[in-house]
Amino acid sequence: METEEKIVIGGMVAIVSVLMLAQVVQATIPQPQYTCPICGAKFMTYDELYSHFIQSHPSEPIEVIWTD
Numbered sequence: 001m002e003t004e005e006k007i008v009i010g011g012m013v014a015i016v017s018v019l020m021l022a023q024v025v026q027a028t029i030p031q032p033q034y035t036c037p038i039c040g041a042k043f044m045t046y047d048e049l050y051s052h053f054i055q056s057h058p059s060e061p062i063e064v065i066w067t068d
Contacts, residue, residue, distance in 0.1 A: 032042035034049040038057045043049040053062060 030044065032044050034043045034046055035041070036043070036049060036052060036057070038053075038060055041052060041056075043052060053060070
């Protein structure tokens with residue numbers, strides 16, 4: 001193989017490796033599961049949402065929706 005072909009193949013391998021790594025990183029980053037119904041702020045846990053709600057929106061009624 002000529003040097004130029006080796007460089008092109010090596011570059012393609014590097015690009016594929018970076019794309020695969022980006023997919024793994026994207027898949028492992030946790031996403032917020034709870035959203036404030038008043039302002040749209042997002043939180044990882046229900047407790048964080050509840051704390052935000054009582055601190056930032058104390059005059060708003062809290063409606064609890066239970067799911068199975």
